[in-house]
Amino acid sequence: MEQRDPLVAGQIPRLDREVRALLNAGRLPEANSLFDEVVTKVSPGADRWVRSAVLVNRAVMAWRLGRIPLALELAAEGWTDLDADRADSPAVAQTMGSLGYLMEGIGNRRAALDMLRLSVQVARRAGNTDTLAHCLQRLGGSLNFRACSGPPAAAPAIFEEALAYLEEGLGLVKEEVMRRALMGAYGRSLAGVGQLEKAEETGAETLRLSLDANDLWGISVGNWVLAVVRREQGDLDEARTLASRAVCNAERINDTSLLLRFSTELADICHELGDAVGEAEALRRSMAASRTATETLQEGLGQALEQRRVAVQAQRLAVAAQEAAARDPLTGLANRLGLERAAQALLESTAARGRVPWLVLVDVDWFKGVNDDAGHAAGDAALREIAALLRRECRADDLVARWAGDEFVVLLGDTGPNMDVGPNVAERIRAAVDGHDWTMVLGSVRRPTVSIGVAAGPAKLDQLFAAADMALYRAKRHGRNRVEVEPSVDEIPEIVSGN
Structure with a gap:
């Protein structure tokens, strides 16, 4: 009643x-x-x-x-x-x-x-x-x-x-x-x-x-x-x-x-x-x-249906906003935030399978000269080409990111039993960039190459990054367009990664 x-x-x-x-x-x-x-x-x-x-x-x-x-x-x-x-x-x-x-x-x-x-x-x-x-x-x-x-x-x-x-x-x-x-x-x-x-x-x-x-x-x-x-x-x-x-x-x-x-x-x-x-x-x-x-x-x-539609739409927009915040708008790769969000899960799953995590740090050689000689639009096009080459040489479960400016990071997923997988992937990337036909993008301007530092070790991003950064420094110092591998990161102290 x-x-x-x-x-x-x-x-x-x-x-x-x-x-x-x-x-x-x-x-x-x-x-x-x-x-x-x-x-x-x-x-x-x-x-x-x-x-x-x-x-x-x-x-x-x-x-x-x-x-x-x-x-x-x-x-x-x-x-x-x-x-x-x-x-x-x-x-x-x-x-x-x-x-x-x-x-x-x-x-x-x-x-x-x-x-x-x-x-x-x-x-x-x-x-x-x-x-x-x-x-x-x-x-x-x-x-x-x-x-x-x-x-x-x-x-x-x-x-x-x-x-x-x-x-x-x-x-x-x-x-x-x-x-x-x-x-x-x-x-x-x-x-x-x-x-x-x-x-x-x-x-x-x-x-x-x-x-x-x-x-x-x-x-x-x-x-x-x-x-x-x-x-x-x-x-x-x-x-x-x-x-x-x-x-x-x-x-x-x-x-x-x-x-x-x-x-x-x-x-x-x-x-x-x-x-x-x-x-x-x-x-x-x-x-x-x-x-x-x-x-x-x-x-x-x-x-109820309208509320559900609005809720789903809001959820999709929120997911899209999260994805956009974690993605580099120029290359479509993950950005620094995206890498930091996804890295820990990938590193932990790799270690759980008994595999060695590898981090490949890629830096474009003389990129400032490319921008100065060909212009920033051509420089942006070159970065997009390098991003495409990175994706081509890596597998779907590898995490490829633009770290900052002309620097890229590849965090390898399931590396399998091959203990040299990190250096092998790095060399493929270096060769792909070095052998790429840059005429359509840069014309007669000097073609870009990349220097790469590689490191393997504990499942911690900051330690891997610090070790790969050391190897990259050696690659730059020894003439560029080359790959250097850091022998071990087990003894490297934890420091904040950066350029």
């Missing part, structure tokens, strides 16, 4: 409670106008769980006002804020109860009942009697509806369970709004277990109190309880009148859950009377209420 206002002091803002009161009085235009004023506001200083309760409470009101997309948006935001670790919070219990009501309204009934049961458990741990009564009313009312719509053989046991929850709730509160809600649901449970005299007394009291308070929600429920009693007593004409009043008031307050249940009850009564016109009208109202639930599911699915 419909979820009444949370009663925990300070949780739900005053204007929110006024919106709910207008809704229950059937003053929908006024409720809608006031709701526009409060929907974007959350009380200053509200903690995360109270904020969650406020948002989901507003989702319920948006649902009642027929503002389905907004209801789904508010419910999703409030649900996201919900923290299961705070299982002792009354606000968490309130939020769970409101979510259960919304789930019931859109037809996700199993999940709704699970959520409502959980709200009662949380409310018990919270130790707040008003919150517990509120959650008991929600659960008991939903069980009533479940008993009405399920197999007749299972109904008595479900009504008995609901009766226990609602009786407990009535023993906890004196506040009239919640007491009327509990009484209405309690009366239906009494009728369900065959206590018709007590059910009639409770339904009549609910109706009387609700009429005095101009509470259309309570008036609707009170008429429904009395209609059920009259139907069980065989007074179908009176039952039809009372059920019609219940349906009309449920329509006035735009409560889809009540309208669906009460119009179905009215249709059954009309059918027993042979009132085909009344039955058809009741079924039309029932179908209209059901259509609202279906449209909500469709709207929710559409929103």
Whole structure:
């Protein structure tokens, strides 16, 4: 049944409670106008769980006002804020109860009942009697509806369970709004277990109190309880009148859950009377209420798909941004950041297979002269050509990077049993650059060559780089366009790599 206002002091803002009161009085235009004023506001200083309760409470009101997309948006935001670790919070219990009501309204009934049961458990741990009564009313009312719509053989046991929850709730509160809600649901449970005299007394009291308070929600429920009693007593004409009043008031307050249940009850009564016109009208109202639930599911699915599309797009953009940040825009190779990100995993996997990690450090000889003689555009083209030659001479699982300027790094992957693989790869790279036809790129300008330092040793990038840098220095000093190998890096101290 419909979820009444949370009663925990300070949780739900005053204007929110006024919106709910207008809704229950059937003053929908006024409720809608006031709701526009409060929907974007959350009380200053509200903690995360109270904020969650406020948002989901507003989702319920948006649902009642027929503002389905907004209801789904508010419910999703409030649900996201919900923290299961705070299982002792009354606000968490309130939020769970409101979510259960919304789930019931859109037809996700199993999940709704699970959520409502959980709200009662949380409310018990919270130790707040008003919150517990509120959650008991929600659960008991939903069980009533479940008993009405399920197999007749299972109904008595479900009504008995609901009766226990609602009786407990009535023993906890004196506040009239919640007491009327509990009484209405309690009366239906009494009728369900065959206590018709007590059910009639409770339904009549609910109706009387609700009429005095101009509470259309309570008036609707009170008429429904009395209609059920009259139907069980065989007074179908009176039952039809009372059920019609219940349906009309449920329509006035735009409560889809009540309208669906009460119009179905009215249709059954009309059918027993042979009132085909009344039955058809009741079924039309029932179908209209059901259509609202279906449209909500469709709207929710559409929103979920759109949110998923946006999330996937954002994920792809984030991945692309990460990749772009780790890639050299000129050559397409990994840049220094990309090398540092990927190196450790490659080095560790190489060492885990019992292989020796190799690092090849490549520096273009006299590159400043290339830029000076042929221009920077030609120099950039030359660097792209060298990057392509590096990729050609290396395997797919080798890590090839532009370290800085005219300096490149190759970190070899699975080196296999060949203990000279590093020097062999380095010599292939040197020969490829030396033998390349540079005419199309540089014309008659002196063609570039490369000097290369090679090192093998422990699976640490900074040590390998320091050793290869020493070998590169020797290659430059001994005439360039050559490969030098550092014999061992086992004894080299760890230093920060660099140029």
